Amino acid sequence: MSEKNTIKKYTPILKSYAVEPHFVEEFGSLAKIYCNKGTFALKEIDPHKGSDFIRYVRTLYQKGYNRIVPIFPTVDGRYAILSEQKLYYLMPWLPNEDRENYFKKHQQMFRELARLHLLSSKEVTIEKEDRQEHYENTLLELEKEQEFLDGFIEQCENTEYMSPFELMFCTYYHDIRQALKYSENKLKDWYEQTKEEEKARVSIIHGKISPEHFLYDERGYGYFANFENAKYGPPSHDLLPFLARSLKTTPKQNEDCIDWLYTYFNYYPLRSDEMLLFLSYLAHPGPVMKICERYMKEDFISNERKYTQKLLKNYWLLKNTEYIVMRVEEIEKQKKAQQEAQKETQD
Structure with missing residues (x-):
């Protein structure tokens, strides 16, 4: 898929987050989104799994556990977007440099x-x-x-x-x-x-x-x-x-x-x-x-x-x-x- 088509594919999804992509790299089910607000990770999952896992993530936060990559809500408060029979959710892109052996x-x-x-x-x-x-x-x-x-x-x-x-x-x-x-x-x-x-x-x-x-x-x-x-x-x-x-x-x-x-x-x-x-x-x-x-x-x-x-x-x-x-x-x-x-x- 060309760079132009790749950006076109993700633009409608990211619009819900008020994010406008400048460049996108795809890594399987994960897309690395570059924009003026920073760098994000957009994850694609099977909609049959639903977004139940969001509930567990929020429960962990409520119990005081915060070592979880944050999941960003959309402008209207949703934590996942359904697009063309796929579910997407947005996170920050962590550098993940191996500082440890x-x-x-x-x-x-x-x-x-x-x-x-x-x-x-x-x-x-x-x-x-x-x-x-x-x-x-x-x-x-x-x-x-x-x-x-x-x-x-x-x-x-x-x-x-x-x-x-x-x-x-x-x-x-x-x-x-x-x-x-x-x-x-x-x-x-x-x-x-x-x-x-x-x-x-x-x-x-x-x-x-x-x-x-x-x-x-x-x-x-x-x-x-x-x-x-x-x-x-x-x-x-x-x-x-x-x-x-x-x-x-x-x-x-x-x-x-x-x-x-x-x-x-x-x-x-x-x-x-x-x-x-x-x-x-x-x-x-x-x-x-x-x-x-x-x-x-x-x-x-x-x-x-x-x-x-x-x-x-x-x-x-x-x-x-x-x-x-x-x-x-x-x-x-x-x-x-x-x-x-x-x-x-x-x-």
């Missing part, structure tokens, strides 16, 4: 995430029947996955000539099974601890935590952007997807992830039942299970190499996650031992 930026992001969760935290009522139903359904899924694993390894071992994928699966079976059992045990511990409780803690969750959505202003302060997936939910719903993405690497002991997690926990400590559920979900070997299930369902494997590579990468993710889970277990046990020792000293 990779580790420090993540550390600051996790500290701000903990503050966001802490300030928006509230208790909600959970019916005992609903908690029980969630537990029983999740447990049933885990049992089905265990049956699948046992059935698949039996099928592999009864094959006269195993495929590379089947041979690799048999090598990894013990580790996958261990992760599944650990996840199940933590779930059972969580239910045993909470089955009589009728309250649970939720916060406003960002929904898509990423360094790309944590931007710096000219003073070097970090702000969250992209709240389009915001909602109330358990804070772990922000932590778990981020960890799943970050741990998709070759095998390594990722101490950075441990430091980021405990930066978060220092500001927003998880309760013992929340930690049990967090570890259950974190340890669950979902990605490696899915690739095995897809392979087993194929009538004819046209690309054995592709499946085998995916299995290997998901196994690396499993082992990287296992390291994080074990380190958290170790740190939590040490903290508990120190607390008990202090209590005995006081007594």
